Amino acid sequence: xxxxxxxxxxxxxxxxxxxxxxxxxxxxxxxxxxxxxxxxxxxxxxxxxxxxxxxxxxxxxxxxxxxxxxxxxxxxxxxxxxxxxxxxxxxxxxxxxxxxxxxxxxxxxxxxxxxxxxxxxxxxxxxxxxxxxxxxxxxxxxxxxxxxxxxxxxxxxxxxxxxxxxxxxxxxxxxxxxxxxxxxxxxxxxxxxxxxxxxxxxxxxxxxxxxxxxxxxxxxxxxxxxxxxxxxxxxxxxx
Numbered sequence: 001x002x003x004x005x006x007x008x009x010x011x012x013x014x015x016x017x018x019x020x021x022x023x024x025x026x027x028x029x030x031x032x033x034x035x036x037x038x039x040x041x042x043x044x045x046x047x048x049x050x051x052x053x054x055x056x057x058x059x060x061x062x063x064x065x066x067x068x069x070x071x072x073x074x075x076x077x078x079x080x081x082x083x084x085x086x087x088x089x090x091x092x093x094x095x096x097x098x099x100x101x102x103x104x105x106x107x108x109x110x111x112x113x114x115x116x117x118x119x120x121x122x123x124x125x126x127x128x129x130x131x132x133x134x135x136x137x138x139x140x141x142x143x144x145x146x147x148x149x150x151x152x153x154x155x156x157x158x159x160x161x162x163x164x165x166x167x168x169x170x171x172x173x174x175x176x177x178x179x180x181x182x183x184x185x186x187x188x189x190x191x192x193x194x195x196x197x198x199x200x201x202x203x204x205x206x207x208x209x210x211x212x213x214x215x216x217x218x219x220x221x222x223x224x225x226x227x228x229x230x231x232x233x234x235x236x237x238x239x
Contacts, residue, residue, distance in 0.1 A: 001045070001046050001048075001094050001095065001096060001113070002046070002048040002049070002050060002090065002093070002094075002095045002096075003041050003046050003048065003049050003050070003095065003096050003097070003098070004049075004050045004051075004052065004084065004087050004090065004095055004096070004097040004098075005024075005034070005037065005049060005050070005051050005052070005097070005098055005099075005100050006052050006080055006083045006084050006097065006098070006099050006100060007022060007023065007024045007034075007051060007052060007053055007054075007060065007099075007100030007101075008052055008053055008054030008055065008057075008072040008075040008083040008086075009023065009054065009055060009075060009079075009080075009083075010023065010054075010055040010075075010076075011023030011026075011055075011101060011226075020056075021056065021059065022053070022055060022056045022057075022059055022060055022100075023055075023100065023101050023225075024037075024060070024100035024101060025059065025060075025063075026225065026231060028103065028225070028231070028234045028235060028238055029234075029235060029238055029239070033100065033101060033102075033103060033225055034060075034064075034100060036103050036104070036238075037098065037100070037102070037103070037104060039106070040104045040105060040106045040108070040109045041096075041109060043106035043109070043110075044106060044109045044110050044113055046096065046109070046113075048068075049064075049066070049067050049068070050067065050068040050069070050070065050087050050090055051064070051067045051068070051069055051070070051100075052069075052070045052071075052072055052083045052084065052086045052087050053069060053070070053071060053072065054071070054072040054073070054075025054076075054083070055075060057069065057071055068090070070086040070087045070090075071086070072086045074195075077195060078195035078196065079195065079196045079197055079198055080099070080197075080198050080199055081186075081191060081192075081197040081198055081199050081201065081202055082195050082197070084097055084199065085186055085192075088183060088186075091174070091179040091180075091182065091183055092176070092179070093176055093179070094173070094174060094175050094176055094178075094179065095173075095174055095179060096109075096112065096113070096171065096172065096173045096174075097171070097172050097173075097174075098169075098170055098171040098172075099170035099171075099224075101224065101225045101226065102169060102170050102171070102222065102223065102224050102225065103222065103223040103224075103225065103234060103238055104169070104171065104221065104222050105218075105221035105222070107218070107221055108122060108169070108171075108218040108221035108222050109122075109171070111216045111217065111218050112171055112172075112173050112216040113173065114216065115173060115214055115216045117175075117178075117212070117213075117214030118174070118175040118177045118178035118181065118212075119172070119173075119174055119175075119178040119181065119182070119206075119211065119212065119213045119214065120172065120173045120178075120213065120214045120215065120216055121145070121152060121155075121168055121169075121171075121172050121203070121213055121214070121215050121216070122168075122169045122171040122172070122173075122215075122216050122217075122218060122222075123145055123147075123152075123165060123166040123167065123168060123169065123215045123216065123217050123218070124166050124167045124169050124217075124218055124219075124220065124221075124222045125165065125166040125217045125218070125219050126166075126218075126219040126220040127142065127144075127164075127166050127167035128161065129220070130220075130223065130233075133229075133233060134227075134229065134230065134233070135229065136227040136228075136229045136230075137224075137226050137227055137229075137230065139161045140157065140158075140161075141157060142157065142161075142164075142167045143155065143156075143157060143167060143168040143170075143198070143200050144156065144157065144159040144161065144164035144165075144166070144167055144168070145159070145164060145165050145166060145167070145168055145215065146159060146163060146164060146165055147165040147215055150214055150215070151212050151213060151214060151215070152203075152207060152213040152214070152215050153207070154204065154207065155168060155200045155203050155204050155207065155213075156200065156204060157200075165215070165217075166215075166217065168200060169218070169222045169224075170199075170224070172199070172203075173216075181206070181211055182202075182206075185202065185205065185206045185209070185211065186202060189202055189205045189206075190205060191205055223237070223238055
């Protein structure tokens with residue numbers, strides 16, 4: 001199993017922490033966000049890492065020459081889905097993907113890796129507890145999901161928080177079959193033609209075409225670092 005970490009964007013909402021450094025290098029409790037991610041993967045035996053970079057990619061290259069790099073040269077004009085697909089050449093085998101501005105515990109990663117499904121999403125079921133103090137990133141902005149019988153039935157920011165099973169953490173796992181489905185639908189989808197699309201846009205299109213996404217649940221064990229406020233909350237609460 002390999003990991004593909006998506007880290008091309010600048011993270012303007014995390015200024016001034018990203019003024020001269022990639023977002024994933026922001027230090028949370030004495031360690032860069034990226035190192036927390038790598039530790040959580042390594043604790044689960046995931047040590048082969050590919051990194052999709054853009055903003056200040058040279059700094060990541062210098063710090064981690066062991067990574068397999070993919071350069072999103074148009075990162076200022078596209079979004080997360082386009083970034084992930086910069087690594088399409090590596091999607092001929094199982095992989096797990098995640099955003100580079102998220103913190104995960106090893107247990108959260110283990111819950112996803114235990115899934116036997118071809119496509120699985122890691123969902124934080126205790127997400128509303130984190131949002132009580134996220135005034136700059138309200139629940140309306142969360143990538144929420146509804147579920148039924150172990151499958152994701154919808155993934156969309158517009159889901160009523162009261163109806164949501166939880167929040168998509170940005171971490172997904174694909175078997176070889178799942179990776180093939182991802183590539184196939186990307187090239188035939190509306191999301192694939194939209195450079196500003198998010199992963200959830202493609203996932204929702206796939207769900208509407210009867211592609212099954214399983215969900216692995218974690219009650220916390222995850223934090224997104226999107227704003228300076230998130231950064232301060234992580235300094236206080238992450239362990």
